[in-house]
Amino acid sequence: MASVLPDRRKIQYAASLLASAHTVAELDRVFDAGGSEELRACLTQELVLRGTEVRHRWAVSTQSRFHPLGWLPLSLTSVEGRPGLVGEARARARANSSVAGNDHG
Structure with missing residues (x-):
């Protein structure tokens, strides 16, 4: 059981990286490839968190x-708004720093 947890975390991390660096069209290959159900489910929710409505046939299939994440909605609800993600917060901080003339990089 202990060896399963790190693999799941790696898949979750990979899904986060993929969602933050690729368009939905580019990620269709992940859904079409017939690979890991865990990766597809995590990627679906990572895209949802980024405000993307996921309409791929796998994501809307029975x-x-x-999957344990399968009960989650495929779009953000009005109550959730748009959550701030760690990477996005850092990017905004860098942009604000540059605009204010505080960029020392």
């Missing part, structure tokens, strides 16, 4: 609903 197959995806069997």
